[in-house]
Each structure stands twice: as C-alpha cells, then as structure tokens.
Amino acid sequence: MTSVSASATSAGRLATAGSNASYDRRGSWLPTGAMITTRIMELRKRRGLMAALIVVNIGIPAIFLTVRLIAHAVAPRSYGPAGGYDVFTALVAGVMFVFGFIVAATLGCTAGSVDLTEGMFRHLVITGRSRLALYFARIPAGLAIIVPMVAAGFTIVCAVCVFAAPAKLNFDGVNVPPGLSLTGLQSWAKDHPKEVVCGFNYRGPIGVPCGINQNGKIVTPPGSSGFTQISSATLKADAVKIATQGYADYSRVFLYPSDMLMVKTGLWIELEAAIGFIVGLGLASLMGQRTVAVVLMIVLEIVLTPIFSHTAIRHLINVQRGLVGLAMAHLEPGGLPRPFGGGGGGGGGGPSLVYESTTVAVCVIVAWLVGWTALGAWRMSKRDA
Amino acid sequence: MLDETPDAHFADGPWAVETHGLTKRFGDNVAVNDVELLVPRGCAFGYLGPNGAGKTTLIRVLLGLTHADAGTMSLLGYPVPRQRDRALARVGAIVDEPRFHGHLTGRQNLQILAAARERAARDRIEASLERVGMMHRADDRVSKYSMGMRQRLGVAACLLGDPQLLILDEPMNGLDPAGMHEMRDMIQTLVAEGRTVMLSSHLLDEVERTCDAVAIVDHGKVIRQGPIAELLAGAATKVHVGCSSPERAQSILAATALGAQVDLETAGLSIHLAAGTGRDTIAEINRLLVEDGIAVYQLQEVQVSLESWFLQVTSRLGESE
Numbered sequence: 001m002t003s004v005s006a007s008a009t010s011a012g013r014l015a016t017a018g019s020n021a022s023y024d025r026r027g028s029w030l031p032t033g034a035m036i037t038t039r040i041m042e043l044r045k046r047r048g049l050m051a052a053l054i055v056v057n058i059g060i061p062a063i064f065l066t067v068r069l070i071a072h073a074v075a076p077r078s079y080g081p082a083g084g085y086d087v088f089t090a091l092v093a094g095v096m097f098v099f100g101f102i103v104a105a106t107l108g109c110t111a112g113s114v115d116l117t118e119g120m121f122r123h124l125v126i127t128g129r130s131r132l133a134l135y136f137a138r139i140p141a142g143l144a145i146i147v148p149m150v151a152a153g154f155t156i157v158c159a160v161c162v163f164a165a166p167a168k169l170n171f172d173g174v175n176v177p178p179g180l181s182l183t184g185l186q187s188w189a190k191d192h193p194k195e196v197v198c199g200f201n202y203r204g205p206i207g208v209p210c211g212i213n214q215n216g217k218i219v220t221p222p223g224s225s226g227f228t229q230i231s232s233a234t235l236k237a238d239a240v241k242i243a244t245q246g247y248a249d250y251s252r253v254f255l256y257p258s259d260m261l262m263v264k265t266g267l268w269i270e271l272e273a274a275i276g277f278i279v280g281l282g283l284a285s286l287m288g289q290r291t292v293a294v295v296l297m298i299v300l301e302i303v304l305t306p307i308f309s310h311t312a313i314r315h316l317i318n319v320q321r322g323l324v325g326l327a328m329a330h331l332e333p334g335g336l337p338r339p340f341g342g343g344g345g346g347g348g349g350g351p352s353l354v355y356e357s358t359t360v361a362v363c364v365i366v367a368w369l370v371g372w373t374a375l376g377a378w379r380m381s382k383r384d385a
Numbered sequence: 386m387l388d389e390t391p392d393a394h395f396a397d398g399p400w401a402v403e404t405h406g407l408t409k410r411f412g413d414n415v416a417v418n419d420v421e422l423l424v425p426r427g428c429a430f431g432y433l434g435p436n437g438a439g440k441t442t443l444i445r446v447l448l449g450l451t452h453a454d455a456g457t458m459s460l461l462g463y464p465v466p467r468q469r470d471r472a473l474a475r476v477g478a479i480v481d482e483p484r485f486h487g488h489l490t491g492r493q494n495l496q497i498l499a500a501a502r503e504r505a506a507r508d509r510i511e512a513s514l515e516r517v518g519m520m521h522r523a524d525d526r527v528s529k530y531s532m533g534m535r536q537r538l539g540v541a542a543c544l545l546g547d548p549q550l551l552i553l554d555e556p557m558n559g560l561d562p563a564g565m566h567e568m569r570d571m572i573q574t575l576v577a578e579g580r581t582v583m584l585s586s587h588l589l590d591e592v593e594r595t596c597d598a599v600a601i602v603d604h605g606k607v608i609r610q611g612p613i614a615e616l617l618a619g620a621a622t623k624v625h626v627g628c629s630s631p632e633r634a635q636s637i638l639a640a641t642a643l644g645a646q647v648d649l650e651t652a653g654l655s656i657h658l659a660a661g662t663g664r665d666t667i668a669e670i671n672r673l674l675v676e677d678g679i680a681v682y683q684l685q686e687v688q689v690s691l692e693s694w695f696l697q698v699t700s701r702l703g704e705s706e
Contacts (some may be wrong), residue, residue: 026470026471026473026474026502026503027469027470032500034499034500034504034507035500035501037500038493038496038497038500039497041489041493041496041497042486042489042493042497045488045489045493046488047488114486118484118485118486118487119482119483119484119485120484120485120486120494120497122450122480122481122484123483123485123498123542124497124498124501125448125449125450126448126450126473126476126477126478126480127473127474127498127501127502127546128469128470128471128472128473128474128476128502129470129501129502130470134501384445384450384451385445385449385450385451
C-alpha cells in the first residue's frame with residue numbers, strides 16, 4: 001500500500017485554528033438555551049400540528065362555551081347559563097384531561113421522531129454535540145409549547161365558568177341559595193317547606209303532601225298515600241328532615257368552581273399534558289417513527305385506561321395500578337367527576353375500583369416520566385444516525 | 386466571509402484522518418474491511434470506489450454515526466470516539482443525500498444546526514449562505530428546494546463550524562454541470578484556505594480534476610492510496626502508433642518479448658505496456674518498426690486517466706479473485 005505523505009505547508013495555515021469544544025461543553029448532556037429555542041421554533045412552525053393543538057386545547061372549549069353563551073343570551077329560559085360549576089367539571093374532566101393528553105402525546109411523538117425521519121438527526125450528530133443533549137433539548141421545548149396552550153384553554157374555561165355562572169343554585173330542580181351550612185339549609189327549608197318536600201330527592205319514610213292541585217285535591221309525593229290533611233308544623237319538620245338528608249349532595253354543588261379547585265385542576269391537567277408529551281417523546285424516540293407511537297398513545301388513553309379503570313381484575317391489579325392514567329385519576333382534585341368514568345379516587349364519582357395510595361400513584365407517575373425519558377435518551381444515544 | 390484564523394488549540398499531527406484496522410460489519414457482510422487510511426491535512430482527498438464498496442459506511446463510522454467493530458481512528462488528531470466532541474467541533478460533513486426539515490427555510494435549518502455548535506457558529510450563517518450562493522433562497526422553505534440547492538445548503542451547514550476538515554459524500558450528486566463546476570471551485574478554494582476536503586465519489590473525472598490524492602476502495606478495503614500523480618505514474622502505459630502497415634506492425638510487435646498488448650486501430654496501433662515500463666521501450670518499438678521498413682508517422686504516449694487507472698486496478702482485482 002502506498003501511503004500519502006503529508007504536506008507540511010498545506011497543514012500549516014489552519015493548523016493553529018481549532019476546536020472550541022472545550023469551551024462550549026459540547027460533550028455535556030445539558031442542552032443550551034439556543035438548542036431549546038431553535039427546537040421550539042422547529043415545532044412551532046409545524047402548522048398542522050399547531051392547529052390541532054390549538055383546536056383541541058383552546059378551540060373546542062372556546063366554541064362550546066361561545067355557543068352556550070349565545071344560546072343563553074337569545075333564549076335564557078330554554079338554555080341555562082354558559083358557565084357554572086357543572087360545566088367546568090364536565091369540560092375539564094371530560095374533554096381537556098383526555099384530549100389534552102392525546103395532543104400533547106402527538107407533539108411528543110413528533111418531537112421524538114422528526115429529526116430521524118426528516119434526515120436532520122445526522123446533521124445534528126455531526127456537530128459533535130452530545131446526543132443526550134439533543135434529546136433533552138426537546139423536553140423543555142415541547143413543554144414550552146404545550147403548557148401555555150393548555151393554560152390558555154383552561155383560563156378561558158375558568159373565566160366563562162366563573163363570570164357566566166348561574167345566579168341561583170339549582171339543586172334537585174329547586175333554586176336554593178348557594179353555600180349554606182347545614183343549619184342554614186335547614187332554616188331555609190323551614191321557610192320553604194313546599195319546595196323542599198316536593199322538589200328535593202329524599203329517602204322515606206316521609207308522608208307529606210306537596211300541595212293542592214288545580215282540582216282541589218291533595219298532591220302527594222311519590223310513594224306516599226293515605227293522608228288528607230297535614231299541619232304546617234309537620235310540613236316544616238319533614239322539610240327540615242329532607243334538607244338534612246340532602247345536605248351531603250347539596251354541599252357538593254356550587255354556582256362556580258372555587259379558586260382552589262381551579263388552581264388544583266389547572267395543575268392536574270398540566271401534569272397530564274406534560275406526561276403525554278414526555279411519554280410520547282420517549283416512545284417515538286425508541287421506535288424511531290411517529291405514526292405507530294401516536295396510535296399506541298391513543299390506544300393507551302382511549303382504550304386501555306378506561307377499560308382498566310372500570311374493572312378491577314384481581315390477577316392484574318398491580319398492572320392496573322401501574323397505568324399512568326389511573327395514577328393520574330387518583331390525583332384528581334376533589335369535586336371533579338371521575339375521568340374515564342371510573343378509577344378516580346379523589347373525584348366526586350365515588351371510590352376507586354382500583355385502590356392505590358397517593359404515594360403509589362405519585363411513584364407510578366414519576367416512574368413513567370423517568371422510565372420513558374431514559375428509554376428515549378438511551379435509544380437516541382445508541383441509534384445509528 | 387468565514388473566519389480564517391479562529392483561535393484555539395488544535396491537535397498536532399500530519400493527518401486529518403487516520404484509521405488503522407478499521408472494520409465495520411453488517412452481519413456477514415464486511416462493509417469496511419481492515420481499512421488503513423491516511424488523509425493528509427490541507428489537501429483535497431478523493432475516496433473512490435464502485436457502488437457498494439463501503440465508501441459511505443466508512444464516512445459514517447468516522448463521524449460516529451455508527452460504531453466500528455474493530456480498529457482505531459482519529460480526526461484532526463483527536464481519537465474517535467473518545468474525543469469525538471472535540472474532533473467533530475471542527476469537522477463539517479455531508480453524508481448521503483442532504484436532507485433537512487422541509488417545513489423550515491434554509492436559514493432556519495442552519496439556525497438549528499448552529500445552535501448545536503459553538504456560539505460563533507450563529508454568526509457564520511449569513512457568510513455560509515453567501516458562500517454557497519443561497520442567499521436569495523435562504524428564506525424559502527427547503528421543501529421547495531431542488532436537489533442541487535439542498536446539496537449547497539448541506540455545504541453551508543458544513544461551513545457553520547469553520548471546519549478544518551470537510552467530509553463530503555458524493556457532493557456532485559444532483560448537480561448540473563454548472564453546479565458541479567461551482568462545487569469544484571468551492572472545494573479548491575476551501576483547500577486553498579488550508580482546510581482538508583475528503584470527498585467520496587464514483588465520478589472519477591471530477592475527482593481527478595478536484596483532488597490531490599485519492600484512495601481506492603473495493604469490497605470495503607482500501608487497495609491503493611496516494612497522490613494522483615504518483616499513482617498514475619505506476620499505471621500501465623498506452624502508446625498510439627500511426628504507421629504505414631498496421632497489420633504487419635502488429636505481427637512484428639507480437640513476436641517480440643516486449644510483453645505488450647497490441648490492438649489494431651483504424652489508422653495504426655494501440656499498444657498497452659505494463660506498469661513501470663520505461664520510455665526506452667517506446668523507443669524500442671519505434672526502432673523495430675523502422676528496421677522492418679514500416680513508416681512511422683506518429684508515436685504518442687497517451688496520458689493515463691484516473692478512470693482508466695481505476696478500471697485497471699479494479700479489473701485486476703477481479704482477475705485475482
């Protein structure tokens with residue numbers, strides 16, 4: 001083999017020039033601010049993806065509430081107020097929680113795979129920058145997009161639900177002053193015995209009339225019969241008894257969500273979106289492609305988690321406990337309906353079918369975040385570019 | 386204009402690229418086979434081989450895009466992969482077809498790549514675009530770029546790091562004749578600045594025009610390397626003879642012990658002499674023909690091209706196998 005002799009002159013001119021790698025810590029696993037900023041730009045310029053994120057996180061709640069506002073303004077007797085406590089809980093637990101996770105996961109899957117599929121990963125590796133830094137730059141970049149977007153949608157929901165809340169509390173079809181204590185409700189029931197007796201749900205034995213109808217006959221409450229006359233004192237006593245029975249339910253009904261509930265709920269759905277993004281990022285980096293990863297994330301959120309939250313399978317109970325969706329449901333703020341229709345420990349939907357402590361739920365969530373991040377980073381550092 | 390005198394330390398050593406026993410396997414297929422490669426600094430170096438010879442795989446191994454199974458290597462004097470970050474800080478490369486984020490503009494793609502490099506790289510974006518003649522399309526989306534424009538953007542990406550070493554994989558691919566000419570000029574300018582350009586190609590004519598030295602790779606193994614002039618000096622010589630009676634001249638020369646292959650042509654003979662044959666042999670041919678009464682009108686030694694030499698080398702390999 002003939003070897004090529006080095007040219008001293010040609011080697012000379014730039015031989016003093018050299019690497020600044022030691023100064024820019026190129027081998028460090030920590031990403032730079034510029035890497036994060038440009039990564040945000042790369043994701044933000046994906047118009048289709050951004051449109052989907054905006055539609056789901058902001059558009060759907062905004063359109064839903066706008067329609068309700070208009071309908072209530074046009075026909076207030078037919079359509080109730082746009083906001084209020086019930087609308088808040090339904091929108092947050094029913095829409096923003098589930099769909100926020102899915103769009104965040106889609107963003108994560110995109111961030112985790114596009115460099116590979118679009119051929120940029122190779123260019124980036126050739127810069128000498130640590131592959132781990134390339135991976136970790138995506139996490140703050142993605143969160144910088146998804147967190148404000150979820151916050152914007154949630155702020156709209158909170159604003160409408162508070163400022164367009166009903167003026168009176170409707171409990172069992174009866175307008176009741178909100179925020180009464182047990183004594184207050186009993187006192188109010190004593191003053192409005194007919195509304196309470198005929199309107200509130202109750203469990204017997206109570207046998208009082210609701211009033212006298214247009215034909216002059218006594219109207220009896222459902223399930224009662226056989227009396228024709230009743231004293232005012234009896235009517236009031238039964239009204240108080242019914243109010244006492246219903247206080248537990250009444251105490252969970254509000255005109256609009258409290259400040260604390262809104263704060264807790266906001267943090268809860270932000271955490272859910274962050275989990276969706278980080279898990280999606282790790283999964284897509286592991287697989288090296290977006291479509292299958294997105295499908296798997298949707299299956300996890302729409303199929304597996306609801307199934308496992310509705311059924312406690314004895315032999316799979318620990319697997320069920322290991323699902324991040326169920327763990328998140330356990331951290332749900334009190335006062336919200338259970339997400340997925342089951343499994344929520346903290347919500348108003350009753351006890352969970354799959355019991356786990358808050359500590360276990362937190363551990364499951366941390367394990368998912370750390371585990372998927374580690375898997376994605378590992379694959380990124382080992383993958384052929 | 387790009388920085389020409391960046392200040393920092395640089396590993397010593399005469400070689401921009403140095404490999405010893407470098408091997409890369411894909412299952413049973415040995416894509417890079419015990420490669421010993423020495424690329425001197427400050428020259429244009431061609432890495433030649435037929436399709437599937439392992440050119441791109443070697444480049445991928447050098448750049449850390451895939452791992453080597455055996456052997457050692459260094460870039461700009463830094464051992465790779467141990468000091469990969471230091472080595473690649475002053476290396477620019479295009480591997481395979483240059484691809485970018487199609488939804489971003491050329492400038493935005495460069496911003497992403499500059500962000501992964503040192504801070505000064507961000508200040509070189511405009512100069513890099515200017516240098517490759519892409520300023521007028523810098524704010525267009527890459528999805529609208531032609532192959533040649535993406536190739537230029539790839540070179541601009543290489544220049545962001547003010548590289549000492551550029552590794553270009555098939556840089557002429559997709560370029561029209563004018564683009565190839567510009568690329569050739571650019572490579573020569575980069576070399577004139579003291580940078581090293583290592584390019585892989587199967588376009589032998591382009592390599593011959595552009596490069597100072599080459600290595601020939603076949604079946605993953607480097608079979609020859611050196612300055613082009615030295616390599617061609619050792620190639621078989623071709624002599625064209627114009628004479629009065631070509632058939633008789635052919636039979637005369639075939640009967641001698643010159644060991645030459647003599648082919649009949651329309652206006653004379655084409656004689657292929659073995660590598661290392663001296664000019665005395667050409668004089669001997671002339672003497673033999675004249676002594677037998679054949680009028681010699683023309684006796685011309687034809688310069689061996691890199692392409693014909695490459696074919697000689699690779700066909701010789703084929704014969705040995």
